[in-house]
Amino acid sequence: MEHIDQVKPVFDRHPEEEPRMPVPPAVIRRLPRYHRFLGDLLKAGKMRISSSQLSKLMGVTASQIRQDLNCFGGFGQQGYGYNVRYLHGKISELLGVNEGYRAVIVGAGNLGRALAATHMFERRGVARVAIFDNNPALIGKEIYGMKVRSVDELSDFCRREKVAIGVLTVPKAAAYEIAHMMAQAGVRGIWNFANMELALPDDNVIVENIHLGDSLMTLCYDIKTETAEGRFGDEDL
């Protein structure tokens, strides 16, 4: 039906790399969400999308979408919209998905195992290469296709296998030591679930702190606030 989908839009209007402003942080923060929606559209077989269709889907303004996408390239085509596959690919590129980073998980507890079980990594082109723990009862066992290794091997392993990402799911008390060890072994980024803010000023490493508790608290606030203002407000009556 939508035979215009077949028409390959002209996407070569930037033959030479133009000097562009750096992408603002607010835009970067939104990119993973765009990537997700575009991925879903792609899976659903949708070939093209306009900023106004996408805006309805995502609950943001069409203006913002056009503004955002234009920060890093003129990917649309007037009168046509955006090519879903192309745009999805461009955002992947910009975000560093499929750079082939290798990740290790340190801490084979509940959370470590839960993360090991997901397809989260491979879906983003990140290879889960090993899982570490210090519990002798676990070392040597297999978890989702990965042998559990001793943390004693961690440093050597990261160096040897050029590990880029360390997923930290160890107790607070051990977090600093392990994180520092990984940074020294060349790990570039630490995904920190240890429920504390890791600051490693002397190490050249990026830390992404996850605080699920903060999110739970935000939910409590929203529930409390909605309740306080009346669950069935009469503003619209």
Added chain:
Amino acid sequence: MEHIDQVKPVFDRHPEEEPRMPVPPAVIRRLPRYHRFLGDLLKAGKMRISSSQLSKLMGVTASQIRQDLNCFGGFGQQGYGYNVRYLHGKISELLGVNEGYRAVIVGAGNLGRALAATHMFERRGVARVAIFDNNPALIGKEIYGMKVRSVDELSDFCRREKVAIGVLTVPKAAAYEIAHMMAQAGVRGIWNFANMELALPDDNVIVENIHLGDSLMTLCYDIKTETAEGRFGDEDL
């Protein structure tokens, strides 16, 4: 040493509730982090803190801290700073911590169990009252002190026990049905780990979507960007 810590500052300058501007969303988003840092200070036995001390600790400007805290009350005292315990309590109050909400976890898979294992809920005054699954092999077993129940009971249970929060750790395919069921049974907020954005326009329920993958992607971006700009830039040389 710090005997001035013992002096109870005067905190009764707002005897009557003054009309205040609503707290801006940017401030609300920052409150859980303040709460965390103040909690840590409290545990460390610190009684008072100035905006400039806290700013160094948290890596934000002192100006922002004072501005933020003033949105919802004059909690400090000139020449003294802020009383850690009092401020921590006020933020708890504002966020709805200790409102005594009850939570159920739906999905006793890896992630459901990992969340069940944490002290995240009780620490925020939320009671974990039950865990549900549809796997007959799990139903009846105990997980961290909670009996696994059948999802067939979910609706009745939520109604009967006045459950406020539903933690959703089921596969995507089941998420909508379960979420809608909970909303119909009076659940006020859904903490959604199903890796899709739950929109329930017909239900009067708040949804907090968790997308760990987005965070992993942000980490990839930061790694890629840092690398691209030279790991040891010479800007400072």
Added chain:
DNA sequence: TAGATTGTTAATCGATTAACAATC
């Protein structure tokens, strides 16, 4: 061509920072 939709500018809005008078 006519219709659709982008890219981009300008206007608005909100959030952050700086500065300092108020005051403990």
Added chain:
DNA sequence: TAGATTGTTAATCGATTAACAATC
């Protein structure tokens, strides 16, 4: 009192939205 530190105003900065000419 003198010193410290807040509360608050004003200035700056960045992010969002609206509008429309460019163009496919």
